[in-house]
Amino acid sequence: MYGKIVLVVDGKAKREYLLTANTAVIGRGRECNVRLKDLAASSRHAAIISVRRDSIIEDLGSTNGTYVNGTAISKRVLSDGDVIEIGSNTMVYQSANQTPEIPD
C-alpha cells in the first residue's frame, strides 16, 4: 500500500499522485513527479521520501518555502490529512492506511 498526495483546487480533489517511488519530487520542473504550473514554485521545490508506511516531506531549498498545516517546514514526517501548501497550490497527504506507522 502507498500513501498519496491529493492536489486540491477550489476545495475539490483535482488529481491524485500515488507515492510509489521512494522519493517523489514536487515542483515546476519537467522531471518532477508532482508537476505544478505555478510561478511561485521552484523547479525542484520539495521532496517526499517514503519508507514503508511513513512519508517525510523536505523543502529542497525553495525560494518561497513549503508549508505544512500553515507552518513553514524544512523537514517533517507527514501525518494523514496534513495540508501541504506550495505557492498557490494546496495538497493533502493521505497515508497508506489511516494509522501511520509512527503512532500519533
Add this chain to the structure above:
Amino acid sequence: MYALEGACASDTGRVREHNEDSTAAEKRLGLFIVADGMGGYRAGEVASAFAVTTMVRSLRRQLYELDGRTTSMGRAIKDALLRANDHIFRSAQSVDEYRGMGTTIASLLFHDDDVCIAHVGDCRAYRLRDGELRQLTTDHTVHQELIDRGLCTPEEAAEVVSRSVVTRALGIDATVNVDVSEQSIQANDMYLLCSDGLTDMIDDEMIRATLQSNKSLNGKASSLVELANDCGGQDNVSVVLVRTAVPLAPY
C-alpha cells in the same frame, strides 16, 4: 515551576549537500531534541526525522494520554528513545536503500524542578550556569572511550582515531544502550543541545562566549551556527537552546 524559552537553528553547512539533522523544541512537553542522522542516499535524513517524530509522539502519549502510568520521567524518555530505535531499525531492515541507517541523538525533558538528559552517540548537551559552561553528556565515540579507559591522553586519541567514529547510534541494532541522567534546574540556566557539526568546528570557550552575549535566544542559536560555518562548516550543524526562568506569580 520554571518557564521555558526555546530556540532552534539548523544548517546544511558549507560542505555537505543535504541536512541530515533534525531538531525539535516542544515547549508544552518540556522536550527538546537534536538528532544527527547517518547513512547513504537521504537515509540519514529519514533516520533523524523518524527519531524526533517517534520521541515527540511517544512522550506526548506517555505524559498526557496515559498520565499516571508513567513512573518516572527518566523511564519515559528512555522508553521514547527505545521506541525510536525500534522504528528506525525496522524501517532500515525492510527497505534496501535505508539499510544501515541510524542517528545520534541528544534530548532534554524538563519537569518541575528537574531535567532528564538522555543521549546516544556524539550529539551533546551543555549547561551554562553562573557563567560556567559544563558538558552534561559523554560522547559515545571510540575517541572518548580510549580516553575514559585511560588508554590514551586526549592528544594521543586524536591521532589514533577520528572523533566522529561513534560506538552507539539509534537504529543500528535491535537494542540500544541509552545514557539517562537527571539533575536539578535553577532559574536562568541555559541548556544547549548540538550535533557534532558544532563542536568539531568551535571550542567550548567560543560556545560560552556566544551563550553569554547580549543577543536574544534565537540570536544566540543563529550565531552558533554561523560560527561553525565560518570555521569551515564541514558538517551539518544544529543547535537547540533552552533557558529557564521563574514565571511571575499568578496574582
